[in-house]
Amino acid sequence: MSYDPTPTPTTALAATTTDVLGELPTLPTDRRTGCPFDPPAELTALSDTPLRRMRYADGHIGWLVTGHAAARAILADPRFSSRYELLHLPMPIEGAPAELPPAPVGDMIGLDAPEHTRYRRLLTGRFTVRRMRQLAERVEQFTAEQLDAMEQAGPTVDLVEALAQPVPALMICELLGVPYADRQRFQGDVATLFDQTAGAEASGRAYAAVHQYLNELVLAKRAEPGDDLLSDLTASDLTDEELTGIGGLLLAAGLDTTANMLALGTFALLSNPDQLDALRADPGLAEQTVEELLRYLSVADPLTRSALEDVEVAGRLIRAGETVTVSVQAANRDPHRFPGPDRLDLHRKATGHLSFGHGAHQCLGQQLARVEMAVAFPTLFARFPTLRLAVPPEEVPLRDRANIYGVISLPVTWDEEVAP
Template identity: 60%
Template sequence: MSEPLAGLPLARPADRPWDPPAELVALRERGPLWRLTFPDGHLGWLALSHSLVRTVFADPRFSSRYELMHLPTADVGPLPPAPLGDMTGLDAPDHTRYRKLLAGKFTVRRMAQLTARVQEITEEHLDAMRAHGPGLDLIEHFARPVPATAICELLGVPYADRAEFQSNAARLSAVEATPEEHYAAYAALGEYIAALVTAKRKDPTDDLLSDLTTTELSDDELAALGAFLLGAGLDTTTNMIGLGTFVLLEHPAQLSLLREDPGLAPGAVEELMRFLSIVPLGVRSALEDVELGGELIRAGESVTLGMHVANRDPAKYPDPDVLDLRREAAGHVSFGHGIHQCLGQQLARVEMRAAFPALFARFPGLRLDVAPLEVPMRDGMDIYGVRRLPVTW
């Protein structure tokens, strides 16, 4: 084993900002597992191959609890335990309890209902884009409001409340917002969802939150889970739609395939998920000594999972740095893997399968309104993407 890495390379290629850092790719070519010195001085590990990343995600000897992990990108001191409702930072059996209650609510029937409604929502926002006219930020006018409205449908937010709800949701995910604005938006949404839970208990409707009021969950847990689902489902899909549009505009031959055959959308979404890996990093901490990739991971050591590099592993995907919408991209780790695999992944797929074909069908002349190098990226964010995507047609 060579000397530990002094830090995690984060800089992406300026001319291909959707690619992982070249230094990490070069490291993966030399080996799948590396010693890594974290910003707080912790000596842990970095896993870069597809097989090792999936192995760690699936192994219950690696914990997802925040208070046990060290972060690879910043020294923020000891992390507190996961707040109420945050399933991401829990291990079994606490995680299992929430997961079982929620998993049964993402039913085939509900996803079918949402598919038709998401298609309507998509068309409504495309109508609004057309009414606005050429020259707008696609994030503000399409990539954010489509999933925000879909979440309103999922949770059962009444129509009269949606403008204020989506305004606070937009402030919550806006990268330009101040910490005070983020806090105010989060507090307002928390108060609103708590009130919505009370209303659903009194007068349930056909939505996820109403369904959950029939479970053992307390009002505080229901409100926290509602906020968690909002946070987990809004920023991620927003950035997939935004960055995915950017990448497709920069790959006109692939975009032509999607335009000519909208039925390609399901496979195209999987390939975009693999290619972009908007959640680039994960972290797990060993609960006991574990052998991984020929090395001994000691109890208490954190392992950083390079998901963006794993999704470009040539051992799994031939020519991984090529965007190929006809590729069989199954097995990517963009939704995670194992017990923490994204609970709302089917809703995200519904939204993206509707958004991409409809956007390019309605606006066949859609193009960037700035030079590609001028598109501002979300560098340094946990969820990668574009800050704004100026487009015209």
């Protein structure tokens, strides 16, 4: 899709002044009607209005971006900041301060260049496509072990506990050098950090607990380095506090996003038997399946930026200081970029989706997540060819009040083979 012709500043300013405050939407979040894999209907209804005004939780009048081209342009533009202290929250969070504090030390997500660039350069070489694909053998091993345990447990299991959480947890622990036996110390806290209903106090306690655990781990790595990413970074100029912050960020991101993609992706495939049949018939579709599921589900949403200066995008003038919320769900369902976007189609070329973000802040661990999913989905369905939901689809509990969308649990069952 070609980008919208840029109007003159006069035209763009005139467009913004025609908005009436009473007509501004809040961020649509209600998925309770319709398909559980679809964004809120109010979002997709805005596909012909790629950028429009929106009222924020604190009353700030900023912008909502639903068009793919506009979203991509904003995420790639250094004139839009990721610094937390410049942002307004698109959704209310109980106990959140009126003004957000700056990012904690080591939290790259809330930084701009040059601070962000320094951290990014230290990590990029450790997350290359080649290095992540070298981990595929370990992913295969962990996946097989979890499926062995699942088969031994017998039909009916919760796929979240049996597969979706353990595989990414094992892999991120291996990558960072975190003892897997310690996962109970931080797994619940990580879930709290992404829970919109937890409140600021509970989130603060969870953050402090994860921070304390990582700080202890960093000190241990400095004393006795191993063959892992955190140990590698102890040889850099990063301080203990920076290493702790970076480690906590990578741990949280590596656990929650992929776990929810594995569980929700399985739910989506089971709900679209024609597409599941296509994957079973051609395991070579695995990588393409991953890209389409990433586009179709868009579990990490939204992304927020603040304009550092006046910027024109898609015919609108965004003023300096205005917050912009990019709806990844809506952008990935933009019919101008992905024809028939509400259809799961494993033969679609879904490259260009924004599920890992775009620009300087694009997800560092995306290649590891891709490897985990490309192994897990075909292996799961080959191992359990009769796999199906153990409850009606409408009874699957959805994780719809969290920053990472997914399912709380996914009860599945299968037919046990009977020996001849």
